[in-house]
Amino acid sequence: MSVTATWCRQIIAAGLLGVSAPALAQAPVDVILHNGKVLVADKSFRTAQAIAIKGERIVAVGPESLTKRYSAPLVIDLKGRVAMPGFMDTHLHPGSASPRSVDAAKATSIAELQAMVRAKAAQLGPGEWITGYGWAEANLAEKRNVLRADLDAAAPNNPVALARAGGHSIVGNSLALKAAGIDRNTPNPERGLIEHDAQGEPNGIIRERTNLFMSLVPKDSPAQLRQGYIDGLHKLTHLGITSLIIASASIGDEVDEKLRPEMPKTELTFKQLRSMYAEHGAMLPRASVEISYPGAAALKAYPHKTGYGDLRLKLGAIGEAPAVDGGFTGPTAWTSEDYVGQPGFKGQPFFNDEADLRSLTDDVAANGWQLGLHAIGDAAIDSAAKVYAQSLSKYKRTGARWYLAHFTMLPKDETMATMVKHGILAAAQPNFLYTLENRYVETLDGKRLEHNNPVAVPEAKGVFIAFGSDNLPIDPRVGLYAAVTRKGISGRVFGKEEAVSIQQAIRDYTAAGPYLTFEEKEKGTLEPGKLADLIVLDSDPTTIAPERLLTMQVDLTMIGGRVVYDRLKPAPQN
Numbered sequence: 001m002s003v004t005a006t007w008c009r010q011i012i013a014a015g016l017l018g019v020s021a022p023a024l025a026q027a028p029v030d031v032i033l034h035n036g037k038v039l040v041a042d043k044s045f046r047t048a049q050a051i052a053i054k055g056e057r058i059v060a061v062g063p064e065s066l067t068k069r070y071s072a073p074l075v076i077d078l079k080g081r082v083a084m085p086g087f088m089d090t091h092l093h094p095g096s097a098s099p100r101s102v103d104a105a106k107a108t109s110i111a112e113l114q115a116m117v118r119a120k121a122a123q124l125g126p127g128e129w130i131t132g133y134g135w136a137e138a139n140l141a142e143k144r145n146v147l148r149a150d151l152d153a154a155a156p157n158n159p160v161a162l163a164r165a166g167g168h169s170i171v172g173n174s175l176a177l178k179a180a181g182i183d184r185n186t187p188n189p190e191r192g193l194i195e196h197d198a199q200g201e202p203n204g205i206i207r208e209r210t211n212l213f214m215s216l217v218p219k220d221s222p223a224q225l226r227q228g229y230i231d232g233l234h235k236l237t238h239l240g241i242t243s244l245i246i247a248s249a250s251i252g253d254e255v256d257e258k259l260r261p262e263m264p265k266t267e268l269t270f271k272q273l274r275s276m277y278a279e280h281g282a283m284l285p286r287a288s289v290e291i292s293y294p295g296a297a298a299l300k301a302y303p304h305k306t307g308y309g310d311l312r313l314k315l316g317a318i319g320e321a322p323a324v325d326g327g328f329t330g331p332t333a334w335t336s337e338d339y340v341g342q343p344g345f346k347g348q349p350f351f352n353d354e355a356d357l358r359s360l361t362d363d364v365a366a367n368g369w370q371l372g373l374h375a376i377g378d379a380a381i382d383s384a385a386k387v388y389a390q391s392l393s394k395y396k397r398t399g400a401r402w403y404l405a406h407f408t409m410l411p412k413d414e415t416m417a418t419m420v421k422h423g424i425l426a427a428a429q430p431n432f433l434y435t436l437e438n439r440y441v442e443t444l445d446g447k448r449l450e451h452n453n454p455v456a457v458p459e460a461k462g463v464f465i466a467f468g469s470d471n472l473p474i475d476p477r478v479g480l481y482a483a484v485t486r487k488g489i490s491g492r493v494f495g496k497e498e499a500v501s502i503q504q505a506i507r508d509y510t511a512a513g514p515y516l517t518f519e520e521k522e523k524g525t526l527e528p529g530k531l532a533d534l535i536v537l538d539s540d541p542t543t544i545a546p547e548r549l550l551t552m553q554v555d556l557t558m559i560g561g562r563v564v565y566d567r568l569k570p571a572p573q574n
Contacts, residue, residue, distance in 0.1 A: 026071040029054040031532070031561055034067050034076025037141050037540060040526045041085050041510050051083065053532040056560035056566045061526055074212040076556070082540045084506065085526055086242025086285075086533045086557060087476040087514030090427040090468035091320075091405055093167070093247055094268065096228025097219045098131060100124060104162050105134025109141035113162075114154035126157040129176075129217045136165040136329075138438045138489065146171045147197075148204025166329030166436075166472055177202055179214045191262035191350045193332060207330040208348070211264045222272055228362055229268065230276055233284045237565040239475055240554040241285050242533040243513060243523065245427070245468065247372075247405065248290035248320040249273060255302050258295030260322045262350055266292055270315060276314040283564050286312055286533070288517040290319030290372060296363050298368035306370040307518065311531070316372075318364050320405055323350050323374035324357065324384045328432075328439045333377035333408065338445045354387050361391035371402045372427060372516075378409040378448065385415045389422045403427050403516055406470070409444075410451040410458070420462040425516060428465050430455060430483040430505075435472045437488030450495035455483055455508070457498055466512035467505070480505045480541065481549040502549075503543050532561040 032049035040061060050066035053061050060066055067075075097103070100119050107113035112133060120130050137145050151160045151173035159175040166237055172180070192209030194202055206212055236244065243409040250257065250266040259265065270289050276285060294302070299318075308315040326332025327349050331339070334347040351357040364371045375384040381404060388395050388402050403425035418424070433440075433453040442454045451457065467479050486493050500508070511524040523531045536556035541549055557565040 026069060029059055029070045029072045031074045031076065031234065031558075032070055032072040033066060033076045033078055033083055033534075033536070034064055035506060036080055036536075037082045038526060039082060039084035039506065039542065041507055042525045042527055042549035045507070051526060051532075051534070051559040056531055058526060058528050058530055058532050060528055076536075078536060081555060082537045082543075083526070083534055084537065085399065085510040085524055086535050086559070087240050087509050088243040088245075088466070088468075089236070089241050089474065089476070089526065090245045090466045090471045090513045090516055091247045091429060092236075092241075092244045092474060093397060093471050094229055094232050095133070095471075096225040096268075097234060100129055100131055100217070100220075101222070102130065102132040102162070103134065104132035105139075105165060106138075107135055108139060110144075110146055110150050111141075113140070113146060114150060114316070115408075117151060117154040117160055117162075121155040121158045124158065128158055130155060130158050130160045131214070131217055132162040133167070134165045135162055136435075138435075145205060148157075148173055148177065148202065151176075151204065159213075159216075161210075161217065163210055163214075164329055166327055166470070167210065168327035168330040168332065169205055169207045170213055171204045172206070172213050173204060176213050177204065177215075179216050182206075182212070189262075191328070191348060193348070201305050202395065206321055206369050207332050208326045209262060211262075214264065219267070220270075222267075225267070226272070226276065229272075230284070231485075233276075233287075234280075234564075236285050236474065237283075237557040238567075239477075240535040240537075240557055241474075241476065242535070242557065242559050243517075244288075245290070245312060245316055245319070245372075245513070245517065246273070246287050246289045246380060247470070248292050251291050251294055251298070251302055255298040257292075257298050259292065260350075262323075262356040263292060263321050266321070269372075274309075281312040282560075282562065284312075285417070285559065286523070288314050288316035288519075289315045292321040293318050293364070299363060299367055299369070305368055311519070311522060314517070317370035320374050322360070325349055325375060325377050325380035327374075327376050327406075328408065328443060331439060331443050333443075334380040334383075335377040335409065335444075335448070336379045336382070336406060337448070340445050342443075346379065349380065349383070354383060357383065357387045358390060361387050362394065365391040365395040365397050365400075370400060372405050374406055375404045376406045376408040378411050378556050381407060381409065381411040382415045385411065385418050385424055387422050389418050392424075399423065401425060401516060401518065406432075407458070407465070408432060408453055409448055410454045414463070416458055416463050418462045423464075425464040425466070427468055427516060428453065428455065429468055429470045429472065429479065431469055431478040432482075433471060433486065433494060434478055434482040434489050437490060437492065437494075440488075452494060453482070454495070454498050456500050459500070459504075464512070465508055467509040468513070476509050477549050477552065479509060481546060483508070484549070485546045487520070531559075533559050
């Protein structure tokens with residue numbers, strides 16, 4: 001009898017006797033998740049019931065019977081819950097609170113914000129700057145902007161500067177305005193706008209040029225801010241975010257930057273992030289780091305470029321700054337038509353002309369970098385896409401994956417055709433529709449209002465879109481909800497023809513992002529061979545009512561097969 005025949009008879013006998021022959025022994029892996037629903041999030045959006053993980057990667061995805069083929073020291077019973085790829089936020093600004101700042105985002109009224117400022121003034125003493133970030137008029141009981149007089153009442157002896165959520169405007173009190181040398185006769189700064197009250201006096205709000213105040217504030221040291229950044233990055237895993245594009249950081253501590261006048265100095269640097277990830281990277285989301293354009297000389301001198309690093313932390317595009325235009329939280333987004341009720345005002349382009357913008361795009365193309373500039377208004381998108389295409393063609397850059405950050409308004413059909421032809425992508429934030437509803441209603445009308453933050457129409461024309469948040473808020477649930485329902489925070493529906501299916505929304509928030517960072521073969525779906533970056537949800541986003549997307553919970557987050565967050569049993573931090 002041949003060896004093969006003998007082996008076959010042993011296998012058959014083992015099967016009949018209900019015992020395992022050596023050839024059928026379970027393959028050892030490190031983690032098994034089973035007894036649930038697995039959203040693979042591939043192109044066919046197939047589902048499974050179990051996953052096997054070895055090391056950092058997925059080795060098998062399939063039916064419940066997978067548990068008979070593999071054994072593992074860690075077996076997670078999903079108990080009917082849903083596992084899916086972790087979210088990738090393609091535009092997020094990590095933050096770390098200064099000792100002199102108040103958490104303005106938590107204020108539900110101007111009176112509450114004043115109380116925060118008053119308490120901080122008592123803590124710091126007279127003369128000390130007070131800062132903060134995150135207030136938004138829609139979240140305040142008074143439903144209006146915070147103004148100079150509000151801050152004067154709270155802290156008459158301290159200069160105060162509080163940035164609005166989104167970072168495109170800031171409000172200061174009288175001492176802050178005095179320190180900045182701003183009075184009723186001060187002209188608008190380059191690429192910025194000083195607001196005035198009915199009497200012609202500055203009301204405290206400056207659009208875009210937040211640095212007019214912030215450059216005067218004493219700087220916190222990197223050591224003071226380090227732990228705050230680490231803690232903030234780790235907390236992203238609580239929201240199911242396993243990867244992000246950091247938008248943006250500086251290389252100013254490695255080369256001599258020369259920033260454009262409207263660009264705020266970014267305190268967080270790529271060098272600092274490398275140090276943080278060297279020590280804590282296993283517990284933090286994977287990150288691709290955009291850098292602000294440092295000027296031609298610095299870019300040429302810098303020894304690295306897009307792609308430098310590893311699967312935990314890498315250098316991404318030259319991104320976000322300088323911006324092509326402002327934002328609707330200013331509002332200064334550059335539009336092709338006048339703002340509602342503001343004849344002659346179309347926001348602000350931040351480049352002198354297309355030749356000015358092309359000097360930057362040519363430099364980026366010539367040096368082999370990826371590019372992802374901020375472009376919000378339709379005029380900004382039209383202009384940026386045109387100039388991108390010119391530089392990509394001039395330097396024969398194919399497969400460069402340049403992208404437009406935000407893509408907040410629907411551009412011309414011609415522009416979208418240009419984007420498809422030249423492989424220009426979009427990193428969009430559907431959550432803006434929900435959070436910034438009031439700003440769009442105040443400034444836009446007609447088709448441009450209904451198609452704010454478009455998804456379905458551009459995708460139908462072939463435009464590649466990946467989702468992110470831009471911190472408004474940092475919560476993928478809001479992005480999914482807005483993309484599927486097209487509802488603002490009031491419940492109003494905008495341009496329902498822009499709505500996408502929940503399956504498409506999930507892919508735009510998971511599988512699409514890695515394409516922007518040239519990592520689509522490494523992560524974004526739960527397919528064998530890819531990194532085991534996944535989350536477990538308490539609800540099935542593909543079957544629950546859309547309103548429940550806002551309240552479903554992330555029960556578990558894994559990065560590289562390691563549990564980094566467990567809602568019921570928090571993972572220890574290193």
